[in-house]
Amino acid sequence: xxxxxxxxxxxxxxxxxxxxxxxxxxxxxxxxxxxxxxxxxxxxxxxxxxxxxxxxxxxxxxxxxxxxxxxxxxxxxxxxx
Numbered sequence: 001x002x003x004x005x006x007x008x009x010x011x012x013x014x015x016x017x018x019x020x021x022x023x024x025x026x027x028x029x030x031x032x033x034x035x036x037x038x039x040x041x042x043x044x045x046x047x048x049x050x051x052x053x054x055x056x057x058x059x060x061x062x063x064x065x066x067x068x069x070x071x072x073x074x075x076x077x078x079x080x081x
Contacts, residue, residue, distance in 0.1 A: 003033040013069035017056035
């Protein structure tokens with residue numbers, strides 16, 4: 001399973017989403033995800049390939065599961081399952 005969190009360094013909500021995922025990772029050993037910075041050329045290209053239009057955005061196996069804020073730890077859990 002490939003899990004990505006798209007974020008922007010200027011987004012006021014992205015730090016909250018990043019903290020939720022870090023907490024989820026602590027609570028679920030073995031859980032791995034990649035953070036994708038949409039202010040980098042690689043991040044822009046990856047986001048465009050998936051049609052990411054808002055951040056924070058949680059993508060599971062190339063499918064957008066959560067986009068924009070707010071979402072909760074429970075939403076993350078449901079999106080990953």
